[in-house]
Amino acid sequence: MKVAIYARYSSDNQRDASIADQFRMCRLHAEKQGWIIVEEYSDHAISGASLLRPGVQALISDATRGRFDLVLAEAMDRLSRDQEDIAGLFKRMSYSDVKIFTLSEGEVSHLHVGLKGTMNALFLKDLADKTRRGQRGRVEAGKSGGGNAYGYDVVKKLDSNGEPIRGDRTINDAQAEVVRRIFRDYAAGKSAKTIAFALNKEGIPAPSGGDWGFSTINGNPKRGNGILNNEMYVGKIVWNRQRFVKDPDTGKRQARPNPEEDWVIQEVPELRILEDELWETVKARQARNRLARDENGHAEVATVNRRRRPKYLFSGLTKCACCGGGYSAISATLIGCSTARNKGTCDNRVNIRRDELESRVLNALRTRLVDPALFARFCEVFTQEVNRLRMEGRANLAAAEAEIRKIDRELDTLLDLIFKGGAADRINAKMVGLEQRKKEVEAFLAEADEPPPLLHPSMAQLYRSRVQGLYDALQGEDEEKRTEAADIIRTLVEDIVLTPVDGKVEIDVRGDLAGILTLSVQTKNPAGRAGSSQVKMVAGACNRPGGAPPWALT
Structure with a gap:
């Protein structure tokens, strides 16, 4: 029995030792059973709510190639906590004639998939509900409900039991001054792009530690992200502005806005960085800019899960040789380095007409393809x-033909046993199974063509x-x-x-x-x-x- 071992720990259990422990327990079980371990797969600090994990994807890929006969894991929830995903994984393994065995459940069957899949799905929902309750409680106590915002430092301290106290923030004076500067410059009429250029020129690191971009400053007013939309700067914590749902096709989270009546707003005057007058001036300018865009027909239309084709032939494929950034439209006809224009950290200011680029590339492709x-x-x-393909195809066809000959021999043997007085009921059941398998193989041979010339x-x-x-x-x-x-x-x-x-x-x-x-x-x-x-x-x-x-x- 060739065995593959799978182990995983999620982000709520940040211990690399957990992987080693799972491998160790699975190895011990495999040794007791006399199984041969051919590969070990793992995913570190990745949630089990999705199958889009490199380790489990490699496991599925190798299973289809017949590298092993059985998958061994500590428990079903290590493979996946999502009910649909665990059912899909079970189907894929069954199709590849690979069994799933866990130390907790034993050999996994359809019953396990149904019951344990439901239990794991309920566990995920319960965990999410508890997490949200905890976040809401912290917000209502005047603490941050999530990650840290630019302009603040996380306060690290422990309670009487030695557990970390979460959600406390304090103002970072240097970053707070940058926030005030951004708001003053924007209120004075400077664009977010101009502000980002100046910050990058002076070597001031962005919130991510890299370069500033105009989107970091502008953000999205509806979602409340971006420097200009963070209400914590005026002493307010706004929580539950949006929720996240998982796209079943990609496994990625998608943001969905919540009704305003569901928002939780908590006053935190000790975290105020800006005066109300400056904040309101910036909000008024943002409103005027949105109105101007609406009148020009350029308002952003919100869509949910809309996958659009590239607008132009080579959209997303053009890159700047100087900085590695993309080329984007700078006018109706010209494209240029987006990093040079949006961040000012690239010196490439040479533009090219989009139609000229497409014509040169297409003509060259046509010429070189027929070289x-x-x-x-x-x-x-x-x-x-x-x-x-011919070698693989001929080998599989030969194997199918050999299997039919083997089935015929086994059927002849079973008939002889019946003539000699064997247990007819048991022999007949086996013969029915062999006949069914023979029909399947014959159907495969009837559909399969000879390999191509x-x-x-x-x-x-x-x-x-x-x-x-x-x-x-x-x-x-x-x-x-x-x-x-x-x-x-x-x-x-x-x-x-x-x-x-x-x-x-x-x-x-x-x-x-x-x-x-x-x-x-x-x-x-x-x-x-x-x-x-x-x-x-x-x-x-x-x-x-x-x-x-x-x-x-x-």
Whole structure:
């Protein structure tokens, strides 16, 4: 029995020793059972409310490849506390013929998943409720209900039992002076960007310890974040302004505003940094700015879980060679280094027209994609990949055929036992199971095609036509085709590095040219595990050792 051990501790139990303890107990159990430990997986200080953890994702990936037969953990809640996630994990392991065993529950069954999953989900809800009650109690006592804000220091002290007293804050005089300066400058008409430039120029660290950005100052008035919106500066703690819910698709928390009547507001005059007059002046200017944006049609529209396509072809892919920051729009037609314009910590002030950038990159991609040397390399990688698929496919088909022959032999043996007076009921039950398995394997063989040929006879022509087709689709009038082509082009490019050279921009495109074109022949189910997804991408990022080469375009 090949075994994988999994261990986890969450952020409410900050002890690396906890991982070592779980591993030790699981190893002892495995040794007693005579199991072979092939791998150990762990997640440190990560909540069990999500499966988006590197350790458990590696565990799932290796299970699908058949690295082990059983997953061993201290308890089910180490694997996940979320009811949906533990059920999904159980399904994935069952599909891969991997059992789950814990020291607390033994071998995990559907019953465990249902009952323990519900109990763990209730535990999470109860923990969240207790945490919120504790936070509310601290706020009503005039203490902070959460993290620390810029301008204040955390007061560290213990109670009579040696437990830390949470929520006490004191004013940090140096940071408080920076807060007053930001409010005075903004009230005097300076923009948040100008203020951030000045702070960065003087080397004043931002709240995160890095550089100031205009968003750090502006924040979001509705959420109450950002320097200009923190009401603690006028002696008020506002708690429960928003709540967080987990996106079931990404596992990430999303902020949702709470009704104003649910807010908890506590006066803390000892923490006041600003006078009311300065605060109100800043609020009045913010209101005027919002009104001006509304009149110009640029008001921000709140959306929930809206996933938008990139506005432009290469949005989010362009980077500054000087600082590593992104390029963003500085006018209707020009893009420039966002760090240079928003923080002032980069000296790159060379801009480029967006349409010029897109035209140069697209023309270069079209030219280089059909380069004979690159196509020869593509064919080489294509052949290697299809060879691998053929070997895997033929091996799986042979294994399925061998299993059918084995089942037939076992059925013949069972028939002989019946003729000799064996226990017919038990033998018949086993025969039914074998017949069912035989039908499953035969169905798999009927659906699976032979592995594809090494080279498609018209691959060169197909390759070139696909490349030209992408380019033509981007120039055409069909919106659906343009969108599809843009998505494919974006996957060809990892990033576009823009370097200022003598007042002009040098473009360096990095990405995987050959790995995105779907040039392999289509099959129904090529020789993998029954039900596995069809692999269309025939060449990966390994166009050469170390990854795909960049293509310098000037």
